[in-house]
Amino acid sequence: MIGQLHIAKSSIDILTQGFVTHPWMQAMLAIAIMLMVAAIANWIAKRIVLRLILRLLERTSMAVEVRSLGLIVARLSNILPAVIVQLGIATVPHLPAWALVLVRNLCTAFIILTLAMALSGALNLLNQLYQRRPDAANRPIKGYVQLGKLLVYGACTILIIAALMDRSPLLLLSGLGAMAAVLMLVFKDTILSLVASVQIGSNDMIRVGDWIEMPQLNADGDVIDIALHTVKIQNFDKTITTVPTHRLINESFKNWRGMAESGGRRIKRSIMIDQNSVRFLTDEEITDLSGYRLLGDYLERKEAEITHFNAENGIEGDINARRLTNIGTFRAYVVALLAAHPDIARDKAMLVRQLAPGEYGLPLEIYAFATTTRWSDYEDIQADIFDHLLAILPAFGLRLFQRPTGLDLTFHSNNIRNMPLASSVAV
Incomplete structure (x- = not known):
């Protein structure tokens, strides 16, 4: 028993001397502890806190959107371990300065990307909630939601590049002025589609469910989706025609909504x-046609009118006389x-x-x-x-x-x- 205690003590002494003589072992131990704390925090956030939040939401009016809400909260929970790593990396001994900066910048970029994905999910949820309204089909907001996503991911890209370069995002934005022409060329279709979406929505030109006809694009069917860049039309042969949104402004099309709303x-x-x-009809043919229920009153009235006219003008039997x-x-x-x-x-x-x-x-x-x-x-x-x-x-x-x-x-x-x-x- 005493021998085993001596062996254990000797092992501890060797490890202690190793930590003292080898700094990388201290750094590895600190990193392992930090990652373990981050993993535990992530587990608690997803397995306990997230489930508790979802159960509470299932009892509210948001029960239908629980899955979308759960996805948003799950993405936000990924920020917690990144924050722990970002703050805890400073406690790791014997790390070079460049490693500290690199880890912090990577954590910052990850947090920015996670927030952008959560915002994108929130915009999707907003569209789902809006579609529950009775007038959602008349004025869809899917195009505006896609525009919001585009802005979110555009800002996310700039912030991530700035974080990785360890520079201010204003420095990158100042350089975008020189690239404005290039950006307008690259996003030409997006800009055109944005203007078209605004005009379509404000003028109530098309709605989901409308029957529209565009022979120049072989489109003849019902509108099933209105997005920022495209409008999907399900033709009567069940094929799908995808029409660029801006072409609905630049070219003519026929919308049969007025016919559907008129009821005839x-x-x-x-x-x-x-x-x-x-x-001309002969007298025998007039007699035969008088037997038709739909013509009896007409022929009686018309013959009396013609007889009176001919007698009044003295043209009975004349070539100029009126006849049926x-x-x-x-x-x-x-x-x-x-x-x-x-x-x-x-x-x-x-x-x-x-x-x-x-x-x-x-x-x-x-x-x-x-x-x-x-x-x-x-x-x-x-x-x-x-x-x-x-x-x-x-x-x-x-x-x-x-x-x-x-x-x-x-x-x-x-x-x-x-x-x-x-x-x-x-x-």
Whole structure:
């Protein structure tokens, strides 16, 4: 037992003499103690303090953002060991001056970077809280948040360089004046996007969820994200088009928000009528058309008006006498059909008009608004109306106009081939 005590005492004496004769051992021991204290402080901050803070936050209205808050607090907790190392390095004996300066500068740079990352997380949290507001989609702040991050990391870069060089940051800022032109060139897109974001936000040009159309960029769909540099549009084929923000200011685009907010979508389509089929109606045709529920009142009123006009001007049976036309009666039928249709808005513009005739026939345009903005329902309403009009057109003695097809030429050729020889010669 006594021998073991002598051995232990001898070992302690050797270590003591070693610490006295070898200063680097003292420095290593002090560094080990300092790092151990920093590790313990970091463990306490993350395992005890951070968990306690998160549990308290879960009981508040910030429960949804606990993860983001936890990330911010976790980053801030990394500052504690850096501060311990920065202050404790001065207590380490036998370190050269340059090593002290280097460690302090590195700790300062780490603290600055950690603060910048925490501020970036705080800006993300601010954006999340703002998006919970009912009017967040109308005026998004994601572009301003990204601008704030850009400023934070820009200032962080300057401060870190100044800390590592052990110089004042004002010295670096004074040299930025000469680099202003270069910086403007490098950040040209950012500056343009910033101005565009301000204009878009202040003028309420687009919102998340808007349907916009930019044919020059093959963009036709819903806006799903508005950022500082880009606007993402999900096209109807589920592809994503990324448009630079400044191009929404420099170039034209169509926003369908007004249509969606009005509650109705416009129907504007023409039927091309063969002009050779336009003529006056006979008495028998008028009688037949009077059986149509939508035309009964119109024909009765129109015949009385025409009869009175012709009698008053003494032109009954004359070539100048007014008579009903098949195209005019058909137009009245379309107007009555639209007025009676349950899916056509009656509080919006509704008309049926003739456009200028041309080489493709006489366009009869329908201009009305459906009572829905849902795409599939709108197409069904429009198709049902035109299906009926195309099918009922021959009842008015009218024909559609279209370019001759191979079937038309074949039908005409067969008719000529089947004609009697005498008829062919007569022709």
